[in-house]
Amino acid sequence: MEQSVDILYDWIQKQEHFVKKDFHRDHLERIIISTKGSVEKAKKRMDKVCTMRSLVPNLFQKCHAKDDFAQLHDWYINLPMPKITDDNYRIYIAKISNKPLSASVLMDAYQFSVILSEYMKLYDYTKGYHVICDFRDANVLDLVTKIDLVDLRNIMTLYTDGYGFRIKNIFVLSNSSMIGTFVDILKQIVTAKIGQRISVCKSTEALHESLPKHLLPEDYGGEQKSISTIYNQWVEELSSDKHVAYMKEMRGACTNETLRRPDKFNEDYLGMPGSFKMLHVD
Template identity: 45%
Template sequence: MEFVPIDKILQIRPDTIQSIQKMYNLDKPGSLKEAKRIMNEWIQKQPHFNKKDFGDSYLELSIILNKGSIERAKSQLDKMCTIRTLMPDFFGKFNCKTDFEQLHEVAYSLFLPKITDDHYRIFVSKFSDVDWESPQAIYFFRHVAIMIEYVKVHDYMGGAIVILDFSEANVMNFLKKLSPVLVRQAMTIFMEGYGMRIKGIHIISESKFVEGFVMLLKQAVSAKVGNRINVYRSVKDLHDFIPKAILPEEYGGEERSLKTLLEESLDALSSEEHLSYLEEMNKATTNESCRPKDQFVEQYGGMPGTFRFLSVD
């Protein structure tokens, strides 16, 4: 099937936009425009938001990823701004080419150019059998955050399918060096902060230690998403649910190699345009002194990890 470029590295199907809007009752003339107007009007009234100008594309995909619910999109945006305040180490104006250069020896991570027939974007991380240090894990999660920032303003999708490929890597090497708290914080950012809907997490590995990695992931996500974690022994198993037209050549697909796709992705993520955008989005934090203290405790008191207390007096 033909794919339509909507960006220099991302493509959609000809019916993607119309199908997704219809799915969430946003296909009537003016309905999506009105939803974004309501969302933006609400943002202007939030005294604790340090940033009030979110782009049209950002708001639209936020509403789409929340299944057309404006109220859920409001809650998700509030949570994202709060998370930036509570967990600043995950964010920054990073150049993915130069700041994470060593990371790309550990893992090739990117969103694939083409989208599935039900309009989900495939995210792939292919891990290598190389030595790495535990502190480097934060660079992986920063890289993912920067990629999600990119798709939030350049893509149109219903959610994501995640492929974690350990077919050439030592799972135990990664399992020993990943902090459960860090993984849980990262998954909270990606799913609750950015609002990424995960249709499935597919792990490729023949290792007997992969079950330990699955347990680590299940501790970091909801039971609903945890039930969507699957383990396969071979990359060929991906052909059962992902068309070859979408998969890279390493997986028996028709798409360009992962190395080529990664280079194209890094060019886009490291462009002056995107670096400026990251700098602007890093202002999307909260001033907790402007939010009622009981509201903060009620909404964010149970978030994972250990955070420094914020003064809200």
């Protein structure tokens, strides 16, 4: 692993279009782990996330979980659970309340998740995530009409291709007749492999068939603390001076596209806001 981190670090130093080059070794190690030890894939992942900071900077604008999102918990809370499964997966919960949504609230949710994701990439060794999307209280029709497909696609691309989070399952918890529409939208955003892992659950009891009760919060019939308690603990941790400073540092881990070799621009970025392709005309 030390050799792999050295190789990745040395490669970063040679990338003229990288604005930041002094990445934490812990961060580079997590990147390599997320690519199952492939340094070549880790290079692409580093390039992807740094390029996204340049192409979609609005996702990375905010740094302080408490000050920048003081009211977000009234609409939306998301948190990783503290304990992991026997096969090293972590449960991640995203819950939407019954309050009317807006584009700004959804963007705040994405920006908060970026702060959380940066923390996880620095410290967490888990293999991947079981995701619970709790829409039991939400107006799903309101959610579907307020979703910006470009923003949703960008944040999902950042999760999977940038940060390299592996998604084992997505459990959509809802009784709404509109939930099928949301699932159809989500399947258009994610890969076919992830799309096959999406399932709709009508009750928390249905979760117990796939997830251990002792890892779930008490709100979901489990043995862990309530999601509001765990969420508040996360907000305090993400608002520490250390992590706020780290977020400001990582905000500068972007690219200067004028220094990138035109023939090296990754085709994967085309179609994203701000992306471009050099054309040579005789």
